[in-house]
Amino acid sequence: MRLLKNTSFLVGVSIILALFIMVNLTCFAAPKLTLKMGHEQNVRGGTQICAETLQDLIERRTNGEIAIEIYPQGSLSSSPEELLEFLRSGIVDLSISSTGNISGFCNDLQFLDIPFLVNSHEHVQVFAQSLPMMEIYDIFEKEVGVKVLDICETGNGTCITSNKPIQNFEDMKDLKIRCMMNPSFVAIYEAFGASPTPIDWGELYTSLELGAVDAQDNSPYIDWVMGFMEVQDSMAMLRQYWSGGVFLVSKNTWDKLTPEQQSILQISVQEACALERQWIHGKDLEAVEVLESQGKTITYPDKEPFREAAKPLLEKLFNEHPQWRDWYEQVQIINPDTRKPKAEESK
Secondary structure (H helix, E strand, C coil), rough: HHHHHHHHHHHHHHHHHHHHHHHHHHHHCCEEEEEEEEEECCCCCHHHHHHHHHHHHHHCCCCCCCCEEEEEECCCCCCHHHHHHHHHHCCCCCEEEHHHHHHHHCCCHHHHHHCCCCCHHHHHHHHCHHHHHHHHHHHHHHCCCEEEEEEEEEEECCCCECCCCCCCCCHHCCCCEECCCCCCHHHHHHHHCCCEECCHHHHHHHHHHHCCCCCEEEHHHHHHHHHHHHCEEEEEEECCCCEEEEEEEHHHHHEEEHHHHHHHHHHHHHHHHHHHHHHHHHHHHHHHHHHHHHCCCEECCCCHHHHHHHHHHHHHHHHHHHHHHHHHHHHCCCCCCCCHHHHHHHC
């Protein structure tokens, strides 16, 4: 009987000790950090692909110590400006925001939206890793207090959809085109002779359907998945400007990460953004093929008249922002579409 009691006592002590050890191990285990990531794009687009790719990479590379919760389609805030304020305060940890929507916080970010900055998808890939881009990131961080890790491809300006085909520069005259009310975008279309018209994103489909505006600008893939080509017949492949989405991280969040975690986040973001840029390019090519097969008119207007029309605007911008001229010239030097060995140029 005494043996039974002693055994019961020992079992009880063992259970208590086991629970004590488990509690203490739990206390000393690395806590799981959950980062909130918001963006305004839909769940079928490249921005979501970038976010989901980062989510998978971070969870794997930190062994689950860091998790990312994604809030797409403006679910944290429908205002890109407000979302940026959330990042500054640390309420939100990560986001991807269009440069056109948040350039009001940093004038030099508007450099990315100037006309004909990049010539092709291949040019964008080099530009994304360029010194001018890194300098703009540093300026943004100093002025806004939010860190930029990389840039995505939103494709804005790759093409213009319209009710009537745009075959040449003259077809742009008096064209009522909806665009973001970014000063650079408005000035570009005014230089082309068009009439930029403000329309809320949520009202764009109906506005195109009812003829409140004649045209709009976006990437072919966005035009396809958002259904804009259901109410538009033509697409002009002009690439009049390039607009990306900057990948942002709250300084509060960045500073509380260990150096190892910062390194993992940095390289993972760069990989996710590189993948997204390539993914959206492939989807753009696919969208053009599908739309052509559906009988939509795809035009490729001569860019030179558009470039000539944009030159006064560029000169105005360079005079207002002298550093932009040097950045622009550097970006043109790293254009893989025009670079040739000097030995070949001398032939």
